[in-house]
Amino acid sequence: MRGFSFIGRASRAFHDYPSLSKLLVLVTVSSGGLVAYSETQSELGTHSGQASKIEPKKKKIVVLGTGWAGTSFLKDLDVTKFDVEVVSPCNYFTFTPLLPSVTCGTVEPRSIIEPIRNIMKKRGGEIKFWEAECVKIDSANKKVLCRSKHGKDLVGNAEFVVDYDYLVVALGAEVNTFDTPGVKEHCHFLKEIEDARRIRRNVIDCFEKAVLPTLGEEERSTNLHFVIVGGGPTGVEFAAELHDYIQEDLVKLYPMVQDLVKITIIQSGDHILNTYDQRISSFAEQKFQRDGIEVQTGCRVTGVSDRAVTVKVKSKGETSTIPYGLVVWSTGLGTRPVVRDFMEQIGQTKRRALATDEWLRVEGCDNVYALGDCATINQRAVMEDISMIFKDADRDNSGTLTVEEFQDVIDDIIVRYPQVDLYLQSRHLRNVADLLKDSQGRNRKEVDIEGFKSALSHVDAQMKSLPATAQVAAQQGAYLARCLNRIKECEVNPEGPLHFGESGRHQFRPFQYKHFGQFAPLGGEQAAAELPGDWVSIGHSTQWLWYSVYASKQVSWRTRVLVMSDWTRRFVFGRDSSRI
Ligand code: FAD
Ligand code: MG
Numbered sequence: 001m002r003g004f005s006f007i008g009r010a011s012r013a014f015h016d017y018p019s020l021s022k023l024l025v026l027v028t029v030s031s032g033g034l035v036a037y038s039e040t041q042s043e044l045g046t047h048s049g050q051a052s053k054i055e056p057k058k059k060k061i062v063v064l065g066t067g068w069a070g071t072s073f074l075k076d077l078d079v080t081k082f083d084v085e086v087v088s089p090c091n092y093f094t095f096t097p098l099l100p101s102v103t104c105g106t107v108e109p110r111s112i113i114e115p116i117r118n119i120m121k122k123r124g125g126e127i128k129f130w131e132a133e134c135v136k137i138d139s140a141n142k143k144v145l146c147r148s149k150h151g152k153d154l155v156g157n158a159e160f161v162v163d164y165d166y167l168v169v170a171l172g173a174e175v176n177t178f179d180t181p182g183v184k185e186h187c188h189f190l191k192e193i194e195d196a197r198r199i200r201r202n203v204i205d206c207f208e209k210a211v212l213p214t215l216g217e218e219e220r221s222t223n224l225h226f227v228i229v230g231g232g233p234t235g236v237e238f239a240a241e242l243h244d245y246i247q248e249d250l251v252k253l254y255p256m257v258q259d260l261v262k263i264t265i266i267q268s269g270d271h272i273l274n275t276y277d278q279r280i281s282s283f284a285e286q287k288f289q290r291d292g293i294e295v296q297t298g299c300r301v302t303g304v305s306d307r308a309v310t311v312k313v314k315s316k317g318e319t320s321t322i323p324y325g326l327v328v329w330s331t332g333l334g335t336r337p338v339v340r341d342f343m344e345q346i347g348q349t350k351r352r353a354l355a356t357d358e359w360l361r362v363e364g365c366d367n368v369y370a371l372g373d374c375a376t377i378n379q380r381a382v383m384e385d386i387s388m389i390f391k392d393a394d395r396d397n398s399g400t401l402t403v404e405e406f407q408d409v410i411d412d413i414i415v416r417y418p419q420v421d422l423y424l425q426s427r428h429l430r431n432v433a434d435l436l437k438d439s440q441g442r443n444r445k446e447v448d449i450e451g452f453k454s455a456l457s458h459v460d461a462q463m464k465s466l467p468a469t470a471q472v473a474a475q476q477g478a479y480l481a482r483c484l485n486r487i488k489e490c491e492v493n494p495e496g497p498l499h500f501g502e503s504g505r506h507q508f509r510p511f512q513y514k515h516f517g518q519f520a521p522l523g524g525e526q527a528a529a530e531l532p533g534d535w536v537s538i539g540h541s542t543q544w545l546w547y548s549v550y551a552s553k554q555v556s557w558r559t560r561v562l563v564m565s566d567w568t569r570r571f572v573f574g575r576d577s578s579r580i
Helices: 010-015 020-037 039-046 048-053 068-076 096-103 116-122 193-210 217-223 233-253 255-260 278-291 337-345 382-393 403-416 418-426 449-455 470-485 540-552 557-573
Strands: 059-064 082-088 092-094 113-115 127-131 133-138 143-147 159-163 166-169 225-229 262-267 293-297 299-304 308-313 319-323 326-329 354-356 368-370 375-377 518-523 526-531 535-539
Touching: 059 068, 059 159, 068 082, 068 116, 068 470, 082 116, 092 116, 096 193, 096 233, 113 116, 113 557, 116 127, 133 337, 193 217, 193 233, 193 255, 193 326, 217 225, 217 255, 225 233, 225 319, 233 255, 233 262, 233 278, 233 518, 262 299, 278 293, 278 518, 278 526, 278 535, 337 354, 354 368, 382 403, 382 449, 403 418, 518 540, 526 540, 535 540, 540 557
Parallel strands: 059 082, 059 166, 082 127, 166 368, 225 262, 225 326, 262 293, 354 375
Antiparallel strands: 092 113, 133 143, 143 159, 299 308, 308 319, 518 526, 526 535
16 A cells, blocks of 8 residues: 555654754744834844844744633643733633533532633743733734723723734634624623623522512512523523522522422524434433423524513414513524624625634634634535546556555545545445445446546535534644644645645644534433434433543643532532522
């Protein structure tokens, strides 16, 4: 077999590119552009005679955001090789999967956050952190405009400019309200730690209001009606947490109103958890029915007032109003204004997220990378490159491709076009020879270009955008850090030539997502899990798996101990219902 398996050779390929001197020239030339706004640079410029004695200036990486993607990037970056500056309005990292537990006091807010300066300290090196919001990205001039939230209290200017050589955009996303009237004014969101704290206070407010002596029965019921818009994982997990909180703790404290409490989920699709395996979705619906949680599917919320939610049944067009005490809006992701503005600058309109290539480089500008919820990978179609693939694979230039020739390149093809692997898996095809079978299922020894095109004609249908999850964001952060750690060893185009010829190996493998499964906690110490290999696990034992996975995934021993002690406290003493 010829050496098409470039994966093992990739690192060797880096050493085969000893273009450090070329790179230094490049660094010097490109950093010339920074002179305009860098004092240190201009000093270097005026004493250029001494420049050769001075250590080459490290390239500067600016990271926007300290969520899953940004933090994972910082953890894996070799901070000795770069000047690193981080900009985020939050000086902590939030372990978002446990946010629903914070809404009901199962876990305390401080147990799921880690100060970003703690994380930076552990990395050694000198990372600078600015607690500020990025308000504008100017990729043409390689700088970002930032604004401190302490604006009015500052003696100096609250706005400042940070220049960069490489920019890592990890700004996450905001809640999508679909411009539904009244949502921003009256609904709770569940994205940030402050949202969870606010929900916790308001749940207790609803109970305290409902037991006031002046209220009639109808008013009490309204106050105790908790409406959740969106039947995705966050909405479902919050409903389950709230149900447990009410049944295990609050009914003992407010027994006089226990029969009036109601939880309703409004879901526009036909099922809740519709991105999960159908077995999980049906189990969740049946469990919620037994628990008395009402699930209204096929309904869309068209407006929210201070007292009620207006709901339209999609099939019939009928509308009704549902009075509520508290409503939580959890329906999909929207684009942050600073990202939207940047997308307009670089001609990426009519999209929700920044489009990147498979190396996470933002399309349409240089040295800007985007990852996590604010980005989406524009996967390249096999059909776009089919002639080039055929030409490279046909080593003997015979105009036909034999099974052996195809076998030699399949590993490379799968790395560059992951949809090929998904297609092989979905068809349970083990051997590429199966791909080359003719329409009657007969084996073919070789195919011409037309036969090759038809063999791969359905492959691109497997292209899917990656889900907006912590798993994807964290893997992308770690991947990009590994790439940048080795960028000096590489020529200008990190992906190398597209074709698979002798000289053309990928110098960096494109990003490939590994799915480790997903959980859905459903309350009552039961959870469902979708595990790799089409495995589904549901029940009490899965809840214990959930506890162990989420404890192990904590970013530090401090939060791990805090979270585990919160779980123990809840088992022993129940949840704290004080409204503080
Ligand atoms: P984020 O983690 O949202 O980070 C964005 C960062 O950008 C933040 O630090 C923010 O402060 C910062 N920022 C915002 N605006 C600016 C600005 N203008 N300038 C500078 N910085 C800015 N995923 C899973 O895989 N499993 C789960 O169980 C799971 N559960 C979830 C539960 C809840 C309640 C929520 C809300 C999400 C959950 N997710 C889960 C999804 C997961 O949290 C996101 O996919 C993940 O946070 C995306 O990471 P990110 O780094 O792109 O964005
Ligand atoms: Mg041939």
